[in-house]
Amino acid sequence: AQSVTQLGSHVSVSEGALVLLRCNYSSSVPPYLFWYVQYPNQGLQLLLKYTSAATLVKGINGFEAEFKKSETSFHLTKPSAHMSDAAEYFCAVSGYSGSQGNLIFGKGTKLSVKP
Amino acid sequence: EAGVVQSPRYKIIEKKQPVAFWCNPISGHNTLYWYLQNLGQGPELLIRYENEEAVDDSQLPKDRFSAERLKGVDSTLKIQPAELGDSAVYLCASSPGGSASYNEQFFGPGTRLTVL
Numbered sequence: 546a547q548s549v550t551q552l553g554s555h556v557s558v559s560e561g562a563l564v565l566l567r568c569n570y571s572s573s574v575p576p577y578l579f580w581y582v583q584y585p586n587q588g589l590q591l592l593l594k595y596t597s598a599a600t601l602v603k604g605i606n607g608f609e610a611e612f613k614k615s616e617t618s619f620h621l622t623k624p625s626a627h628m629s630d631a632a633e634y635f636c637a638v639s640g641y642s643g644s645q646g647n648l649i650f651g652k653g654t655k656l657s658v659k660p
Numbered sequence: 661e662a663g664v665v666q667s668p669r670y671k672i673i674e675k676k677q678p679v680a681f682w683c684n685p686i687s688g689h690n691t692l693y694w695y696l697q698n699l700g701q702g703p704e705l706l707i708r709y710e711n712e713e714a715v716d717d718s719q720l721p722k723d724r725f726s727a728e729r730l731k732g733v734d735s736t737l738k739i740q741p742a743e744l745g746d747s748a749v750y751l752c753a754s755s756p757g758g759s760a761s762y763n764e765q766f767f768g769p770g771t772r773l774t775v776l
Contacts, residue, residue: 647705
């Protein structure tokens with residue numbers, strides 16, 4: 546069984562400040578991990594994914610995440626927040642294929658960016 | 661390249677009425693997913709298709725929900741009859757092929773259903 550916990554349903558940062566969104570996972574098989582972003586009234590867009598290659602993964606829009614097996618974490622970071630980063634962010638976990646290949650999403654973290 | 665298309669974008673119905681949602685995946689994508697997203701929650705899988713075959717419908721409430729993907733291209737999700745608790749966003753996603761999860765899923769904009 547797989548699950549995702551996102552700590553903090555709402556995170557607020559100032560423009561130019563560090564963004565840190567936390568994600569912890571549980572998986573009975575080697576996990577694949579994903580971060581998606583959702584803007585209001587839109588679908589989800591993939592930011593980045595970990596698929597057992599490099600543990601530090603770089604994504605779009607300056608975001609990156611580091612897979613830490615010992616901590617079962619996959620936190621999302623960005624050095625300097627932009628106003629356009631305000632959105633909801635979802636962490637997801639899956640196994641390789643079959644029913645384990647289905648994405649299991651966290652509840653999401655809403656990011657607000659203050660000018 | 662066109663993205664995943666969903667219609668309608670918004671739907672308001674009264675309880676006990678039927679409703680249908682339509683999804684056209686990205687051309688060439690064999691795998692199609694329907695998700696339910698409640699307010700303040702992440703998406704939850706309802707059903708996954710590989711071509712025209714529903715390979716995982718374990719989370720689909722079959723007493724009132726049904727889905728089809730004739731010819732392995734576009735898909736329809738139906739609710740009959742709708743209940744108040746069905747108010748949510750219904751997302752469709754597609755991926756290039758196979759159920760391997762490293763295949764990126766591309767999401768449509770969703771249909772926001774309100775049941776009165």
